[in-house]
Amino acid sequence: MSIARFPFWRCAPEGGEGRYVFPVTRPATVGPPEHPHVMGGAALAATIDALEQDSGQPILWANTQFLSPTQGVEELIIQCEPVGGGRSVSQWAAIAFAGERPVHRVNAALGARPGDSDTQFAQMPDVPGPADGEAKPSDPNGYDDNLVGQLERRTALEDNVRGYEAVWSRSAAGFANDAGWLAMVSDFFLGAHPRTRGGSSLDATFRFIRAAEPGWILSVTEFAAFDRGVVHGSARHFAEDGTLLAISSQTGVLPHRPFTR
The missing domain is CATH 2.40.160.210 (Acyl-CoA thioesterase, double hotdog domain)
Known part of the structure:
Protein backbone atom coordinates (compact mmCIF):
# COMPACT_ATOMS: atom_id res chain seq x y z
CA MET A 1 0.00 0.00 0.00
CA ALA A 112 -19.19 32.93 8.83
CA ARG A 113 -21.42 35.16 10.92
CA PRO A 114 -20.33 34.93 14.55
CA GLY A 115 -22.52 35.66 17.51
CA ASP A 116 -25.28 33.06 17.27
CA SER A 117 -25.29 30.00 19.53
CA ASP A 118 -24.33 26.66 17.98
CA THR A 119 -26.90 23.86 18.15
CA GLN A 120 -26.69 20.32 16.80
CA PHE A 121 -29.99 18.57 16.10
CA ALA A 122 -28.73 15.56 14.13
CA GLN A 123 -27.79 12.61 16.30
CA MET A 124 -25.30 9.89 15.43
CA PRO A 125 -27.00 6.46 15.32
CA ASP A 126 -26.16 3.84 17.90
CA VAL A 127 -23.98 1.43 15.91
CA PRO A 128 -20.90 -0.69 16.69
CA GLY A 129 -17.69 1.29 16.97
CA PRO A 130 -14.81 1.06 14.49
CA ALA A 131 -13.01 -1.57 16.58
CA ASP A 132 -16.00 -3.91 16.13
CA GLY A 133 -16.64 -3.37 12.41
CA GLU A 134 -15.56 -5.54 9.52
CA ALA A 135 -13.24 -4.16 6.85
CA LYS A 136 -15.21 -2.57 4.03
CA PRO A 137 -14.70 -4.48 0.75
CA SER A 138 -12.80 -2.56 -1.91
CA ASP A 139 -14.68 -0.44 -4.44
CA PRO A 140 -14.77 -1.34 -8.17
CA ASN A 141 -12.11 1.31 -8.91
CA GLY A 142 -10.12 0.79 -5.73
CA TYR A 143 -6.40 0.01 -5.59
CA ASP A 144 -3.88 0.17 -2.75
CA ASP A 145 -2.11 3.23 -4.16
CA ASN A 146 -5.09 5.33 -5.31
CA LEU A 147 -7.64 7.29 -3.27
CA VAL A 148 -9.40 4.16 -2.00
CA GLY A 149 -6.12 3.03 -0.48
CA GLN A 150 -5.74 6.29 1.45
CA LEU A 151 -8.57 5.32 3.83
CA GLU A 152 -9.23 2.64 6.38
CA ARG A 153 -12.92 1.72 6.26
CA ARG A 154 -15.03 -0.53 8.47
CA THR A 155 -18.72 -1.32 8.11
CA ALA A 156 -20.86 -0.63 11.18
CA LEU A 157 -24.26 -1.35 9.60
CA GLU A 158 -25.52 -2.28 6.14
CA ASP A 159 -29.24 -2.65 5.39
CA ASN A 160 -29.71 -2.96 1.64
CA VAL A 161 -33.50 -3.30 1.93
CA ARG A 162 -33.72 0.12 3.58
CA GLY A 163 -30.96 1.61 1.45
CA TYR A 164 -29.02 2.45 4.61
CA GLU A 165 -25.34 2.12 5.45
CA ALA A 166 -23.08 3.31 8.28
CA VAL A 167 -19.33 3.12 7.65
CA TRP A 168 -16.39 4.20 9.77
CA SER A 169 -13.39 5.65 7.95
CA ARG A 170 -10.16 7.45 8.77
CA SER A 171 -7.15 8.74 6.91
CA ALA A 172 -4.38 6.16 6.73
CA ALA A 173 -1.88 9.05 6.85
CA GLY A 174 -3.49 10.68 9.87
CA PHE A 175 -4.86 13.75 8.09
CA ALA A 176 -7.24 15.93 10.08
CA ASN A 177 -10.94 15.75 9.26
CA ASP A 178 -11.05 19.16 7.60
CA ALA A 179 -13.32 20.36 4.81
CA GLY A 180 -11.15 18.91 2.05
CA TRP A 181 -10.83 15.48 3.60
CA LEU A 182 -14.54 15.30 4.43
CA ALA A 183 -15.45 16.32 0.88
CA MET A 184 -13.48 13.34 -0.40
CA VAL A 185 -15.03 10.96 2.10
CA SER A 186 -18.52 12.18 1.15
CA ASP A 187 -17.93 11.11 -2.47
CA PHE A 188 -17.91 7.41 -1.50
CA PHE A 189 -21.71 7.71 -1.65
CA LEU A 190 -22.12 5.20 -4.49
CA GLY A 191 -20.25 2.53 -2.54
CA ALA A 192 -23.04 2.24 0.01
CA HIS A 193 -25.26 -0.29 -1.83
CA PRO A 194 -24.56 -3.28 -4.13
CA ARG A 195 -26.82 -1.80 -6.83
CA THR A 196 -24.97 1.53 -6.92
CA ARG A 197 -21.36 0.34 -6.85
CA GLY A 198 -19.68 1.04 -10.16
CA GLY A 199 -22.07 3.90 -10.98
CA SER A 200 -21.07 7.47 -11.79
CA SER A 201 -21.98 10.69 -9.98
CA LEU A 202 -23.86 13.47 -11.74
CA ASP A 203 -23.41 15.96 -8.92
CA ALA A 204 -22.31 16.31 -5.32
CA THR A 205 -23.46 18.74 -2.65
CA PHE A 206 -21.29 19.21 0.44
CA ARG A 207 -22.27 21.20 3.54
CA PHE A 208 -19.44 21.75 6.01
CA ILE A 209 -20.26 22.13 9.71
CA ARG A 210 -16.90 21.90 11.48
CA ALA A 211 -13.51 20.19 11.38
CA ALA A 212 -12.21 17.56 13.78
CA GLU A 213 -8.85 16.16 14.79
CA PRO A 214 -7.50 13.06 13.01
CA GLY A 215 -9.50 9.94 13.79
CA TRP A 216 -12.51 7.89 12.82
CA ILE A 217 -15.61 9.42 11.29
CA LEU A 218 -18.96 7.71 10.76
CA SER A 219 -20.66 8.27 7.39
CA VAL A 220 -24.36 7.43 7.52
CA THR A 221 -25.80 7.12 4.01
CA GLU A 222 -29.53 6.92 3.27
CA PHE A 223 -30.73 6.28 -0.27
CA ALA A 224 -34.08 7.87 -1.03
CA ALA A 225 -34.93 6.27 -4.38
CA PHE A 226 -33.75 4.47 -7.49
CA ASP A 227 -35.66 5.98 -10.39
CA ARG A 228 -35.16 6.40 -14.16
CA GLY A 229 -31.75 4.80 -13.97
CA VAL A 230 -30.39 7.05 -11.23
CA VAL A 231 -30.08 7.02 -7.44
CA HIS A 232 -30.82 9.92 -5.09
CA GLY A 233 -29.64 10.06 -1.51
CA SER A 234 -27.85 11.86 1.29
CA ALA A 235 -25.36 11.27 4.09
CA ARG A 236 -24.29 12.69 7.43
CA HIS A 237 -20.73 12.51 8.70
CA PHE A 238 -19.97 12.36 12.45
CA ALA A 239 -16.83 12.41 14.57
CA GLU A 240 -16.42 9.45 16.90
CA ASP A 241 -17.80 11.51 19.81
CA GLY A 242 -21.04 12.19 17.88
CA THR A 243 -20.19 15.71 16.66
CA LEU A 244 -21.75 16.43 13.26
CA LEU A 245 -18.99 17.43 10.83
CA ALA A 246 -20.68 17.57 7.41
CA ILE A 247 -23.78 16.76 5.37
CA SER A 248 -23.71 15.62 1.75
CA SER A 249 -26.02 14.47 -1.03
CA GLN A 250 -25.74 13.15 -4.58
CA THR A 251 -27.52 11.95 -7.66
CA GLY A 252 -25.71 9.14 -9.45
CA VAL A 253 -26.24 7.07 -12.58
CA LEU A 254 -26.78 3.40 -11.75
CA PRO A 255 -24.40 0.95 -13.47
CA HIS A 256 -25.82 -1.33 -16.16
CA ARG A 257 -24.66 -4.32 -14.15
CA PRO A 258 -24.34 -4.30 -10.35
CA PHE A 259 -20.79 -4.69 -9.09
CA THR A 260 -20.03 -7.87 -7.16
CA ARG A 261 -16.87 -8.95 -5.41
Whole structure:
Protein backbone atom coordinates (compact mmCIF):
# COMPACT_ATOMS: atom_id res chain seq x y z
CA MET A 1 0.00 0.00 0.00
CA SER A 2 1.27 3.47 -0.92
CA ILE A 3 0.07 6.18 1.48
CA ALA A 4 0.39 9.87 0.60
CA ARG A 5 1.97 11.80 3.47
CA PHE A 6 1.02 15.25 2.16
CA PRO A 7 -2.46 16.78 1.55
CA PHE A 8 -2.70 15.73 -2.09
CA TRP A 9 -5.81 17.86 -2.73
CA ARG A 10 -4.05 21.20 -2.20
CA CYS A 11 -3.83 23.83 -4.98
CA ALA A 12 -1.34 26.54 -5.82
CA PRO A 13 -1.86 29.98 -7.44
CA GLU A 14 -1.27 29.57 -11.16
CA GLY A 15 -0.55 33.12 -12.29
CA GLY A 16 -3.80 34.92 -12.91
CA GLU A 17 -6.60 36.43 -10.89
CA GLY A 18 -8.60 33.66 -9.23
CA ARG A 19 -6.61 30.98 -11.10
CA TYR A 20 -5.18 27.90 -9.37
CA VAL A 21 -3.53 24.66 -10.43
CA PHE A 22 -4.29 21.25 -8.93
CA PRO A 23 -1.49 18.77 -9.78
CA VAL A 24 -3.15 15.35 -10.08
CA THR A 25 -1.25 12.59 -8.30
CA ARG A 26 -2.16 8.93 -8.04
CA PRO A 27 -3.74 9.25 -4.54
CA ALA A 28 -6.31 11.71 -5.97
CA THR A 29 -7.47 9.21 -8.59
CA VAL A 30 -9.47 6.01 -8.83
CA GLY A 31 -9.26 3.26 -11.43
CA PRO A 32 -6.38 1.11 -12.67
CA PRO A 33 -2.94 2.66 -13.24
CA GLU A 34 -3.38 2.55 -17.02
CA HIS A 35 -6.75 4.35 -16.90
CA PRO A 36 -6.89 6.57 -13.79
CA HIS A 37 -9.41 9.36 -13.44
CA VAL A 38 -9.69 12.11 -10.86
CA MET A 39 -12.09 11.14 -8.08
CA GLY A 40 -14.90 13.69 -8.01
CA GLY A 41 -14.45 14.17 -4.27
CA ALA A 42 -10.75 14.94 -4.71
CA ALA A 43 -11.56 17.52 -7.38
CA LEU A 44 -14.21 19.05 -5.11
CA ALA A 45 -11.69 19.15 -2.23
CA ALA A 46 -9.19 20.90 -4.51
CA THR A 47 -11.81 23.41 -5.63
CA ILE A 48 -12.75 24.12 -2.01
CA ASP A 49 -9.06 24.74 -1.27
CA ALA A 50 -8.83 27.16 -4.22
CA LEU A 51 -12.01 28.99 -3.18
CA GLU A 52 -10.86 29.32 0.43
CA GLN A 53 -7.50 30.70 -0.70
CA ASP A 54 -9.04 33.18 -3.11
CA SER A 55 -11.80 34.38 -0.79
CA GLY A 56 -9.89 34.23 2.49
CA GLN A 57 -13.01 32.65 4.02
CA PRO A 58 -13.94 29.13 5.19
CA ILE A 59 -16.29 27.01 3.10
CA LEU A 60 -19.93 26.69 4.14
CA TRP A 61 -21.44 24.85 1.18
CA ALA A 62 -20.46 23.70 -2.28
CA ASN A 63 -22.20 21.94 -5.13
CA THR A 64 -20.38 20.48 -8.10
CA GLN A 65 -21.64 19.22 -11.45
CA PHE A 66 -19.46 16.59 -13.09
CA LEU A 67 -19.43 17.71 -16.71
CA SER A 68 -16.96 15.47 -18.53
CA PRO A 69 -14.42 12.67 -17.91
CA THR A 70 -10.98 13.19 -16.34
CA GLN A 71 -9.16 10.05 -17.48
CA GLY A 72 -5.42 10.59 -17.74
CA VAL A 73 -5.55 14.24 -16.66
CA GLU A 74 -2.26 15.42 -15.13
CA GLU A 75 -3.54 18.70 -13.73
CA LEU A 76 -6.72 20.71 -13.35
CA ILE A 77 -6.84 24.47 -13.67
CA ILE A 78 -9.44 25.98 -11.33
CA GLN A 79 -10.84 29.42 -12.08
CA CYS A 80 -12.60 31.10 -9.13
CA GLU A 81 -14.97 34.07 -9.30
CA PRO A 82 -16.98 35.99 -6.65
CA VAL A 83 -20.61 36.28 -7.72
CA GLY A 84 -22.41 37.92 -4.78
CA GLY A 85 -23.02 38.00 -1.07
CA GLY A 86 -22.16 40.36 1.76
CA ARG A 87 -19.31 41.08 4.15
CA SER A 88 -19.76 37.99 6.32
CA VAL A 89 -20.88 35.42 3.77
CA SER A 90 -19.99 35.51 0.09
CA GLN A 91 -21.17 33.55 -2.94
CA TRP A 92 -18.64 32.13 -5.39
CA ALA A 93 -18.41 30.09 -8.56
CA ALA A 94 -15.56 28.01 -9.95
CA ILE A 95 -14.86 25.94 -13.03
CA ALA A 96 -12.20 23.22 -13.23
CA PHE A 97 -10.58 22.76 -16.64
CA ALA A 98 -8.57 19.93 -18.17
CA GLY A 99 -6.71 21.97 -20.76
CA GLU A 100 -9.43 24.06 -22.39
CA ARG A 101 -12.19 21.59 -21.55
CA PRO A 102 -14.44 22.30 -18.51
CA VAL A 103 -14.81 19.17 -16.40
CA HIS A 104 -16.45 20.43 -13.17
CA ARG A 105 -18.65 23.42 -12.37
CA VAL A 106 -18.95 24.49 -8.72
CA ASN A 107 -21.19 26.94 -6.88
CA ALA A 108 -20.35 27.70 -3.26
CA ALA A 109 -20.84 29.96 -0.25
CA LEU A 110 -18.03 30.86 2.15
CA GLY A 111 -17.70 32.83 5.35
CA ALA A 112 -19.19 32.93 8.83
CA ARG A 113 -21.42 35.16 10.92
CA PRO A 114 -20.33 34.93 14.55
CA GLY A 115 -22.52 35.66 17.51
CA ASP A 116 -25.28 33.06 17.27
CA SER A 117 -25.29 30.00 19.53
CA ASP A 118 -24.33 26.66 17.98
CA THR A 119 -26.90 23.86 18.15
CA GLN A 120 -26.69 20.32 16.80
CA PHE A 121 -29.99 18.57 16.10
CA ALA A 122 -28.73 15.56 14.13
CA GLN A 123 -27.79 12.61 16.30
CA MET A 124 -25.30 9.89 15.43
CA PRO A 125 -27.00 6.46 15.32
CA ASP A 126 -26.16 3.84 17.90
CA VAL A 127 -23.98 1.43 15.91
CA PRO A 128 -20.90 -0.69 16.69
CA GLY A 129 -17.69 1.29 16.97
CA PRO A 130 -14.81 1.06 14.49
CA ALA A 131 -13.01 -1.57 16.58
CA ASP A 132 -16.00 -3.91 16.13
CA GLY A 133 -16.64 -3.37 12.41
CA GLU A 134 -15.56 -5.54 9.52
CA ALA A 135 -13.24 -4.16 6.85
CA LYS A 136 -15.21 -2.57 4.03
CA PRO A 137 -14.70 -4.48 0.75
CA SER A 138 -12.80 -2.56 -1.91
CA ASP A 139 -14.68 -0.44 -4.44
CA PRO A 140 -14.77 -1.34 -8.17
CA ASN A 141 -12.11 1.31 -8.91
CA GLY A 142 -10.12 0.79 -5.73
CA TYR A 143 -6.40 0.01 -5.59
CA ASP A 144 -3.88 0.17 -2.75
CA ASP A 145 -2.11 3.23 -4.16
CA ASN A 146 -5.09 5.33 -5.31
CA LEU A 147 -7.64 7.29 -3.27
CA VAL A 148 -9.40 4.16 -2.00
CA GLY A 149 -6.12 3.03 -0.48
CA GLN A 150 -5.74 6.29 1.45
CA LEU A 151 -8.57 5.32 3.83
CA GLU A 152 -9.23 2.64 6.38
CA ARG A 153 -12.92 1.72 6.26
CA ARG A 154 -15.03 -0.53 8.47
CA THR A 155 -18.72 -1.32 8.11
CA ALA A 156 -20.86 -0.63 11.18
CA LEU A 157 -24.26 -1.35 9.60
CA GLU A 158 -25.52 -2.28 6.14
CA ASP A 159 -29.24 -2.65 5.39
CA ASN A 160 -29.71 -2.96 1.64
CA VAL A 161 -33.50 -3.30 1.93
CA ARG A 162 -33.72 0.12 3.58
CA GLY A 163 -30.96 1.61 1.45
CA TYR A 164 -29.02 2.45 4.61
CA GLU A 165 -25.34 2.12 5.45
CA ALA A 166 -23.08 3.31 8.28
CA VAL A 167 -19.33 3.12 7.65
CA TRP A 168 -16.39 4.20 9.77
CA SER A 169 -13.39 5.65 7.95
CA ARG A 170 -10.16 7.45 8.77
CA SER A 171 -7.15 8.74 6.91
CA ALA A 172 -4.38 6.16 6.73
CA ALA A 173 -1.88 9.05 6.85
CA GLY A 174 -3.49 10.68 9.87
CA PHE A 175 -4.86 13.75 8.09
CA ALA A 176 -7.24 15.93 10.08
CA ASN A 177 -10.94 15.75 9.26
CA ASP A 178 -11.05 19.16 7.60
CA ALA A 179 -13.32 20.36 4.81
CA GLY A 180 -11.15 18.91 2.05
CA TRP A 181 -10.83 15.48 3.60
CA LEU A 182 -14.54 15.30 4.43
CA ALA A 183 -15.45 16.32 0.88
CA MET A 184 -13.48 13.34 -0.40
CA VAL A 185 -15.03 10.96 2.10
CA SER A 186 -18.52 12.18 1.15
CA ASP A 187 -17.93 11.11 -2.47
CA PHE A 188 -17.91 7.41 -1.50
CA PHE A 189 -21.71 7.71 -1.65
CA LEU A 190 -22.12 5.20 -4.49
CA GLY A 191 -20.25 2.53 -2.54
CA ALA A 192 -23.04 2.24 0.01
CA HIS A 193 -25.26 -0.29 -1.83
CA PRO A 194 -24.56 -3.28 -4.13
CA ARG A 195 -26.82 -1.80 -6.83
CA THR A 196 -24.97 1.53 -6.92
CA ARG A 197 -21.36 0.34 -6.85
CA GLY A 198 -19.68 1.04 -10.16
CA GLY A 199 -22.07 3.90 -10.98
CA SER A 200 -21.07 7.47 -11.79
CA SER A 201 -21.98 10.69 -9.98
CA LEU A 202 -23.86 13.47 -11.74
CA ASP A 203 -23.41 15.96 -8.92
CA ALA A 204 -22.31 16.31 -5.32
CA THR A 205 -23.46 18.74 -2.65
CA PHE A 206 -21.29 19.21 0.44
CA ARG A 207 -22.27 21.20 3.54
CA PHE A 208 -19.44 21.75 6.01
CA ILE A 209 -20.26 22.13 9.71
CA ARG A 210 -16.90 21.90 11.48
CA ALA A 211 -13.51 20.19 11.38
CA ALA A 212 -12.21 17.56 13.78
CA GLU A 213 -8.85 16.16 14.79
CA PRO A 214 -7.50 13.06 13.01
CA GLY A 215 -9.50 9.94 13.79
CA TRP A 216 -12.51 7.89 12.82
CA ILE A 217 -15.61 9.42 11.29
CA LEU A 218 -18.96 7.71 10.76
CA SER A 219 -20.66 8.27 7.39
CA VAL A 220 -24.36 7.43 7.52
CA THR A 221 -25.80 7.12 4.01
CA GLU A 222 -29.53 6.92 3.27
CA PHE A 223 -30.73 6.28 -0.27
CA ALA A 224 -34.08 7.87 -1.03
CA ALA A 225 -34.93 6.27 -4.38
CA PHE A 226 -33.75 4.47 -7.49
CA ASP A 227 -35.66 5.98 -10.39
CA ARG A 228 -35.16 6.40 -14.16
CA GLY A 229 -31.75 4.80 -13.97
CA VAL A 230 -30.39 7.05 -11.23
CA VAL A 231 -30.08 7.02 -7.44
CA HIS A 232 -30.82 9.92 -5.09
CA GLY A 233 -29.64 10.06 -1.51
CA SER A 234 -27.85 11.86 1.29
CA ALA A 235 -25.36 11.27 4.09
CA ARG A 236 -24.29 12.69 7.43
CA HIS A 237 -20.73 12.51 8.70
CA PHE A 238 -19.97 12.36 12.45
CA ALA A 239 -16.83 12.41 14.57
CA GLU A 240 -16.42 9.45 16.90
CA ASP A 241 -17.80 11.51 19.81
CA GLY A 242 -21.04 12.19 17.88
CA THR A 243 -20.19 15.71 16.66
CA LEU A 244 -21.75 16.43 13.26
CA LEU A 245 -18.99 17.43 10.83
CA ALA A 246 -20.68 17.57 7.41
CA ILE A 247 -23.78 16.76 5.37
CA SER A 248 -23.71 15.62 1.75
CA SER A 249 -26.02 14.47 -1.03
CA GLN A 250 -25.74 13.15 -4.58
CA THR A 251 -27.52 11.95 -7.66
CA GLY A 252 -25.71 9.14 -9.45
CA VAL A 253 -26.24 7.07 -12.58
CA LEU A 254 -26.78 3.40 -11.75
CA PRO A 255 -24.40 0.95 -13.47
CA HIS A 256 -25.82 -1.33 -16.16
CA ARG A 257 -24.66 -4.32 -14.15
CA PRO A 258 -24.34 -4.30 -10.35
CA PHE A 259 -20.79 -4.69 -9.09
CA THR A 260 -20.03 -7.87 -7.16
CA ARG A 261 -16.87 -8.95 -5.41
